[in-house]
Every structure is written in structure tokens, then in C-alpha cells.
Amino acid sequence: MGSHLKLLAKSELALDARREHRINANSFQQDALTTFNGWQYTCFYTHKDATSNALFVSLARRPIRDSLGSWETLTFEDYEQTADDGHNTISIGVCAGDGTIHVSFDHHCDPLRYRMSIPGVATKPEAHEWKTSLFSPTHNQLPGYTRTGQLGVEKLFLETTYPRFIRIDDDLLLSYRIGIAGAGSDHLFRYSSKDQSYSYVGQFLTGVNNNPYINGISYANGRIHVSGTYRGFVWYEGVDDPEARTHTVQAGPNGPENNHNVRKTPACLWTGIAKSSADFGSSSSM
Numbered sequence: 001m002g003s004h005l006k007l008l009a010k011s012e013l014a015l016d017a018r019r020e021h022r023i024n025a026n027s028f029q030q031d032a033l034t035t036f037n038g039w040q041y042t043c044f045y046t047h048k049d050a051t052s053n054a055l056f057v058s059l060a061r062r063p064i065r066d067s068l069g070s071w072e073t074l075t076f077e078d079y080e081q082t083a084d085d086g087h088n089t090i091s092i093g094v095c096a097g098d099g100t101i102h103v104s105f106d107h108h109c110d111p112l113r114y115r116m117s118i119p120g121v122a123t124k125p126e127a128h129e130w131k132t133s134l135f136s137p138t139h140n141q142l143p144g145y146t147r148t149g150q151l152g153v154e155k156l157f158l159e160t161t162y163p164r165f166i167r168i169d170d171d172l173l174l175s176y177r178i179g180i181a182g183a184g185s186d187h188l189f190r191y192s193s194k195d196q197s198y199s200y201v202g203q204f205l206t207g208v209n210n211n212p213y214i215n216g217i218s219y220a221n222g223r224i225h226v227s228g229t230y231r232g233f234v235w236y237e238g239v240d241d242p243e244a245r246t247h248t249v250q251a252g253p254n255g256p257e258n259n260h261n262v263r264k265t266p267a268c269l270w271t272g273i274a275k276s277s278a279d280f281g282s283s284s285s286m
Contacts, residue, residue, distance in 0.1 A: 009068050014046045017055055021086035029089045030164035030216060036094040038065030039125050043090040043103060045081055054080040057090060057105050061130055072130040076115070079138050081106045093165020095172040097193025099123030102172060103135070104163035109180055111140045112157040119196070142174070142189060144197020151200055156187065168219050174198070175217060181231065184211040 017023050024044045025032055033042045040062050045055035057076045063069035081088065087108035094101055101117040117134045120127070128134060136143075141157045148154075159178050166173040172191040177184045186205040189198045205212040205226070214228040 011068075011071060013042065013044060013060055013071060013073065014058065017045045018047065018053075019084050019086075021084055023055070023081075023084075023086055023089060026086060026089050028162065028214075029091055030166070031092060032090070034092055034094055034165075035064070036096065036122050036167075037125070038063060039122070040064050041092055041094065041101065041122070043092040043105070045090065046075060048077075048080065053084075054082055056080065057103070059092065059101075059103065061125065063125070074130055074132050074134075076132055076135070076138075079106075079113070083108070087161060091163045091165055093172050093174070094122045094167065095170070095191055095193050096123075096167060097170030098196060100172075100191075100193075100196070101135075102165055102174070102191070104160075104165075104174070104176070107160040107163065107176070109159045109161055112142070112160045112163075112176075114139045114142065114163075116143065142191075142198035144195065145189075145200070147200065156200070159184075162214070164214070164217055166217050166219050166224065168224070170194075173201075173217075173219075173224070175204075175214075177211065179207065179211065181211070183207055183209070186212055186214065 032044070033040065035041075042060050044058055044060075046058045048054040048056055057079060058073055060071045060073040062071045083106070085108050088106045088110075090103060090105040092101065092103050098119040099122040100119055101121055103115045104113060106113050115135045115138055117136075121134055141153045145153065145156075156178065159180070161177045161184070163174060163176040166175070168190075170193045172193075174189045174191065175186055177186050179185055185203050185207050187203050188201040190201050191198050205214075205228075207230075210230050212228050212230050214226060216227065218225050
């Protein structure tokens with residue numbers, strides 16, 4: 001007989017978003033729900049009101065250490081999400097070293113949208129009332145990142161899709177794609193709990209007439225592991241127009257019908273980028 005999962009409890013956070021394309025709880029989010037220090041944190045969109053198309057970013061938390069507690073929810077009403085696009089999900093991450101909570105949201109080849117909490121919110125949750133003032137305004141670049149030129153703000157934060165947070169010991173990784181479907185590459189940043197700022201690790205998956213589609217990124221024993229498929233690129237009229245939004249449609253010409261082969265990137269290959277990107281347990285700087 002096979003294994004069975006037992007449902008312990010069920011809770012409803014909010015009514016789901018009125019969208020043709022699902023924008024809450026998609027399989028590719030990393031993560032929509034995360035657990036740290038005996039608490040759970042989740043992110044989702046809620047409606048501005050009963051008739052508006054606009055959505056707000058909401059975050060909820062609950063204690064789970066001794067028993068399942070009640071959810072507390074906060075909602076950021078200073079940013080409205082309006083695109084009916086299933087790519088534009090929210091991702092949440094927690095940095096163990098300083099207790100900051102990080103959120104990135106509403107992207108499909110769009111400028112970075114990012115918020116983070118003050119330190120200590122996740123390491124001492126009982127000491128912090130769950131309210132929006134714990135978090136920064138929406139930023140279009142990462143805290144502490146000031147480089148210019150080829151690795152500058154103007155290059156790395158303008159075409160964001162699929163942000164992912166990965167906890168690594170006391171720090172936090174952020175990965176996302178830069179570029180359009182079928183012609184993008186994935187980049188990696190590291191948040192330092194000591195400096196409370198981000199540094200650029202590198203471009204770890206490169207698309208040449210294609211781009212990788214990641215299933216997920218995990219970390220264990222000082223190494224990160226990635227699996228996914230790749231998607232071929234089909235040329236179409238207007239692809240070189242920086243103002244065009246044809247690439248944001250939900251199907252074709254560069255849709256999942258062009259996906260090929262499940263692949264896993266062995267952790268050892270990361271040594272080709274930088275020692276510290278393969279061995280996060282070392283003291284190497286990034």
C-alpha cells in the first residue's frame with residue numbers, strides 16, 4: 001500500500017483573485033508559503049474592493065510551534081496590481097541571519113518590485129506587531145546594490161520574471177530571469193545578513209536562442225541544486241521593439257509547446273562561476 005497524507009487543518013486566507021489567469025498559488029512560485037522559526041509566512045493578492053480589477057499584495061503569518069495558530073494578515077495598499085497575467089505572482093523569503101522578510105512581486109519582463117522588512121521580524125515575531133510599517137516601500141533595485149556599467153542597475157533590474165528566494169545558512173539568495181520568454185537568462189544575487197545588502201553572484205543559466213525554465217532551486221550542504229527544462233525561441237514580428245508587450249501573452253509563439261527535456265544542473269558545475277557560488281559554507285566573498 002502506498003503512503004497517505006493526513007489533512008490536519010484547513011484555513012481560508014481570502015477570496016481568490018478575480019483573474020482569467022491564476023495569479024495566486026502557482027507551482028513555480030518559490031515560495032508562496034515558507035516556514036521559519038516555528039512560524040509560517042505566506043503571500044497572496046487580495047482585491048482592492050468588490051468591483052475593482054486592482055489587487056493588493058497581502059502577507060500573512062501564523063505560529064505553528066505548539067499548535068496551528070490563527071493567521072494575521074497585512075495588506076499593502078500603496079501598490080495596485082492590474083495585469084491579468086499568471087506570471088505576475090508574489091514570492092516570499094526569510095533570511096535566518098537577521099530575521100528580515102523579503103518579498104518580490106508583479107513581474108513579467110518588468111522592472112524589479114521588491115520590499116523587505118526591518119531586521120528581527122522573523123527571529124522575534126512575538127515582539128513585532130504584524131503591520132505594513134515593518135516593511136520598506138516598493139523598490140526597483142536591491143538594497144545596497146549600486147554598481148554601474150555592464151552589471152549596473154540599468155542592466156539587471158529592468159526585465160524581471162520569476163523571482164525566487166533560497167535560504168542559505170544565515171544569508172538569502174534571490175534568483176530571477178532577465179529577458180523575454182525563449183531568449184532570457186537566469187541571474188543570482190546574495191543578501192548578506194551581516195551587511196544587510198545584496199551583491200551580484202552571476203549569470204548561472206544562459207539562453208542562446210532559448211532559455212531555461214526552472215522547476216525549483218534547493219540548497220543543501222553548502223551547494224545549490226537546480227532542475228528544469230529549456231524553451232526554444234521562435235522569432236516573431238516586433239520582437240526587437242523594447243516597447244512591445246507581445247511576449248507577455250499566455251500562449252505562443254514562445255509558449256510551453258517549445259519546452260524540451262527535463263534537466264538537472266549538478267552542483268559541481270557551479271564551481272565554474274565562482275567558488276563561493278558552489279560552496280556557500282566558505283568565507284569567499286561575492
